[in-house]
Amino acid sequence: MTEKQIPIITIDGPSGSGKGTICQLLATKLGFHYLDSGALYRLLALAAKRHRVALDNIESLAVLAGHMDISFNMNKDGTPSKVLLEGEDVSLLIRNESVGSDASLVAGYPEVRAALLQRQRAFAVAPGLVADGRDMGTVVFPDADAKIFLTASPEERAERRYKQLIDKGESVSLAALVEQVQKRDERDMNRTVSPLVPADNAVVLDSSQMTIDEVLHSGLEIAIRNGIQPQQ
Ligand code: DC
Numbered sequence: 001m002t003e004k005q006i007p008i009i010t011i012d013g014p015s016g017s018g019k020g021t022i023c024q025l026l027a028t029k030l031g032f033h034y035l036d037s038g039a040l041y042r043l044l045a046l047a048a049k050r051h052r053v054a055l056d057n058i059e060s061l062a063v064l065a066g067h068m069d070i071s072f073n074m075n076k077d078g079t080p081s082k083v084l085l086e087g088e089d090v091s092l093l094i095r096n097e098s099v100g101s102d103a104s105l106v107a108g109y110p111e112v113r114a115a116l117l118q119r120q121r122a123f124a125v126a127p128g129l130v131a132d133g134r135d136m137g138t139v140v141f142p143d144a145d146a147k148i149f150l151t152a153s154p155e156e157r158a159e160r161r162y163k164q165l166i167d168k169g170e171s172v173s174l175a176a177l178v179e180q181v182q183k184r185d186e187r188d189m190n191r192t193v194s195p196l197v198p199a200d201n202a203v204v205l206d207s208s209q210m211t212i213d214e215v216l217h218s219g220l221e222i223a224i225r226n227g228i229q230p231q232q
Pocket of ligand 1: 042
């Protein structure tokens with residue numbers, strides 16, 4: 001089966017838009033696989049640290065991106081259970097802030113993005129794929145059947161992050177988080193390689209005033225309208 005025959009839904013957007021949650025729910029509802037492309041950049045950042053590859057050594061980073069030993073374990077319902085780097089469970093480790101900021105750095109190199117392209121496309125297997133990222137609909141799966149660009153206001157995204165951090169027992173200022181979100185948006189949308197922009201044929205959904213159920217419902221509707229059939 002070629003990649004084109006596999007039904008693919010792409011969901012791109014900034015962090016805090018609710019993409020990860022919606023992609024996983026949508027993949028479960030449809031019985032499809034799920035690609036968390038951000039995790040690949042995070043895994044590369046962690047692998048680089050472990051193998052003492054400097055974050056400005058672009059050539060070695062690209063080689064590592066193509067060869068790093070990673071796997072995604074899935075639950076029976078298709079949701080991710082564990083992310084492994086060289087056999088070790090690093091699911092929690094890759095979520096920490098310093099790995100996130102290193103990931104953002106390595107994601108800015110075109111050579112790294114090129115080295116991860118085929119690895120991402122390899123997730124497109126039957127019965128279908130929900131792909132979560134920044135450039136899924138524009139670069140990685142330009143022929144996807146349905147494309148969604150999920151966003152939310154910077155204030156709303158900062159507020160969501162604020163709640164997550166407070167729940168983790170960390171003390172943070174909401175105003176500082178709003179500023180951080182705006183700065184990151186600016187950088188992501190203006191970088192020269194794979195900037196965060198909606199694909200021409202993407203449906204833009206603003207989740208600021210929507211519940212998770214409402215976003216999921218819209219996502220399913222968009223998928224079905226584009227000829228995608230749930231598996232169950
Ligand atoms: O979604 P996330 O926070 O896990 O992504 C980690 C970093 O990788 C973030 O800085 C954005 C970047 N990224 C990217 O450039 N392209 C993607 N398709 C996914 C993530």
